[in-house]
Amino acid sequence: NAGVTQTPKFRVLKTGQSMTLLCAQDMNHEYMYWYRQDPGMGLRLIHYSVGEGTTAKGEVPDGYNVSRLKKQNFLLGLESAAPSQTSVYFCASTRTGTGNEQYFGPGTRLTVT
Amino acid sequence: GQNIDQPTEMTATEGAIVQINCTYQTSGFNGLFWYQQHAGEAPTFLSYNVLDGLEEKGRFSSFLSRSKGYSYLLLKELQMKDSASYLCAVRVLNTNAGKSTFGDGTTLTVKP
Numbered sequence: 001n002a003g004v005t006q007t008p009k010f011r012v013l014k015t016g017q018s019m020t021l022l023c024a025q026d027m028n029h030e031y032m033y034w035y036r037q038d039p040g041m042g043l044r045l046i047h048y049s050v051g052e053g054t055t056a057k058g059e060v061p062d063g064y065n066v067s068r069l070k071k072q073n074f075l076l077g078l079e080s081a082a083p084s085q086t087s088v089y090f091c092a093s094t095r096t097g098t099g100n101e102q103y104f105g106p107g108t109r110l111t112v113t
Numbered sequence: 114g115q116n117i118d119q120p121t122e123m124t125a126t127e128g129a130i131v132q133i134n135c136t137y138q139t140s141g142f143n144g145l146f147w148y149q150q151h152a153g154e155a156p157t158f159l160s161y162n163v164l165d166g167l168e169e170k171g172r173f174s175s176f177l178s179r180s181k182g183y184s185y186l187l188l189k190e191l192q193m194k195d196s197a198s199y200l201c202a203v204r205v206l207n208t209n210a211g212k213s214t215f216g217d218g219t220t221l222t223v224k225p
Contacts, residue, residue: 101212
């Protein structure tokens, strides 16, 4: 099992450009999440999904959109990148039920100039 | 919402014991997780507490007191590879989505 994978690993964007980050998991998990992590800070939830075809806003959703067309994939889109979106983005997934830990992808380091 | 507090940084010596504290204020507490994150890497799961008491797993133990809104992670026989950030994360009831709110993390440096 590959677990949770993310592409790309690194990306540099100019202000105003758009891009999509792809997250894939092969553990048949129902729940998936997108976080951002800024230096010296914890993980902040951007959007999440409780199943195929459903998404919901997290703590910091502005400037991002998501889609979950297939259970194993969760896409994060930036329509018009801003320097404030420079960050490391982590995708995670977990099983349903309480007490289940989240499994994280390796992260995408995004720089917006 | 949830308010989670952890010390920003800690330093300890190889072979020693270190305790990393986490306090939280939340409504509808439904479990607390500890994750380890090495620099430049993804967080990985260490422990989960939902009832009061101590959970031991090898060199790592985690304690929870729900009445005090308090948890700690205890690392024994410290090794250089334990240098990492340790994230406390709280889950609340009725989210129905497995969501957790993360603290800002404690960066632990282990010195020879």
